[in-house]
Amino acid sequence: MHAVKKEPHGRRGVPRFQITEPLSFSDQIAFDQFILAVERNFLLHVTAGLNLTVVGLAMFRFFSTHPNDLYAGIGIGAFCVAILIIVKGSADFVLMRKDMRVMEDTIHRHRETTREFKESG
Numbered sequence: 001m002h003a004v005k006k007e008p009h010g011r012r013g014v015p016r017f018q019i020t021e022p023l024s025f026s027d028q029i030a031f032d033q034f035i036l037a038v039e040r041n042f043l044l045h046v047t048a049g050l051n052l053t054v055v056g057l058a059m060f061r062f063f064s065t066h067p068n069d070l071y072a073g074i075g076i077g078a079f080c081v082a083i084l085i086i087v088k089g090s091a092d093f094v095l096m097r098k099d100m101r102v103m104e105d106t107i108h109r110h111r112e113t114t115r116e117f118k119e120s121g
Helices: 025-063 070-120
Strands: 003-005 017-019
Touching: 025 070
Parallel strands: none
Antiparallel strands: 003 017
């Protein structure tokens, strides 16, 4: 599966990639693995954010003796970084999902035409 880049930054509603040639079976499997990798990446961002949230709250709650303590600052900083990690992972997933919908439609159309061809022949 070869993709041709259409837009350098990708405008809303315009896919950044277009599939240009007939797809082989290995292309279809590669696309399925790509979908799983994007979803796994999103879940890793969420997991890292939640883990950092727990560490930050533990530092703030259990190790700081008063609100101006170094541990309290580290805990609040870790909590803020955790929120940023989750937001970044979610934004990346939403942007990739838009492109993947176009690719999924192409893959499914190709699978249907090959299935119809096999059934008729």
